[in-house]
Amino acid sequence: MATPNPEPHLLWGGFLVLLWLGLLLLASELVYRFCQDGAEIARKIVHIGAGHVILIAWWQNIPTVWGVAVSLGVSLLTLISYRYPLFPSISGVGRKSWGTFFYALSMAILIAVYWPQQPAFAILGILIMTWADGFAALVGKRFGRHPYVLWGSRKSWEGSLTMAGVSCIVTLFVLWLTFGWHQQLWIIAPVVGLAAMALETLSWRGLDNLTVPLGSATLCFLLTQGLF
Known part of the structure; x- marks a missing residue:
């Protein structure tokens, strides 16, 4: 018997989350490279924009395990980016702040604790x-x-x-x-x-x-x- 496919709304929700995060990263990188004072503006784009992924997760009823997995995955990418310039617009090499890592980690913890009951x-x-x-x-x-x-x-x-x-x-x-x-x-x-x-x-x-x-x-x- 064939394995049933995941529910369509879950696939759509996951796609929306990844699309939103991808667009934010793209926008931040473009601003970082081509705008005056681009580094600070790029970080604010990601800081203010990324949090809205929780509204997409709530709207699409994303399962807890998905939310935690994506958040931890992003936190891992930020740790790597502190050492290697994967995303210099949000966590350039040599910065003395762990803010981007803590940002994703806090999202993972909150989803693990309160999702989906509260x-x-x-x-x-x-x-x-x-x-x-x-x-x-x-x-x-x-x-x-x-x-x-x-x-x-x-x-x-x-x-x-x-x-x-x-x-x-x-x-x-x-x-x-x-x-x-x-x-x-x-x-x-x-x-x-x-x-x-x-x-x-x-x-x-x-x-x-x-x-x-x-x-x-x-x-x-x-x-x-x-x-x-």
């Missing part, structure tokens, strides 16, 4: 890393007028407050879509936002790409268990 918390943690951390860096670089230095890392209050604010908005939106509106959201969202800001501030060498999503998702899960 995907909202995996989505929340990854979108906070994607949107809040990404926009905090952009705002801090462009509008940061009140800098501070912590553990040798230069940051700004404008960027840190953006981190807290966007994290709060992401938390409100994801929990509202998942659980409906509750007054407790006005407590949970600011607490998660401030925690995300603190985790980002206290991390270094890209470790925030691990501490922020995992810490935000875990804290939000515990708060919802206690307050809902």
Whole structure:
């Protein structure tokens, strides 16, 4: 008897995930090579864009094992790229940050822990890393007028407050879509936002790409268990 083929929607979901990641890498490499200040822009394209793969996985109901496998595969590629210039646009040789590796690793951990029974918390943690951390860096670089230095890392209050604010908005939106509106959201969202800001501030060498999503998702899960 012939082995049955995987369900079509799973094949389509896997194709969409790989297509999205491939387009992001292509765009980042083109920007890196041909645009002024291309290295920084290319990293932001990948940082903000890659997190949305979790929405494709949720939309297409990607199995846990697929999500974990793809995330770990990407993390392995980033480790190789730190040594060999496979993707210089996002992890060039000699960079002192493990952010890209932690980014993919955190996605694998969140999917393994929360998928598929409670995907909202995996989505929340990854979108906070994607949107809040990404926009905090952009705002801090462009509008940061009140800098501070912590553990040798230069940051700004404008960027840190953006981190807290966007994290709060992401938390409100994801929990509202998942659980409906509750007054407790006005407590949970600011607490998660401030925690995300603190985790980002206290991390270094890209470790925030691990501490922020995992810490935000875990804290939000515990708060919802206690307050809902």
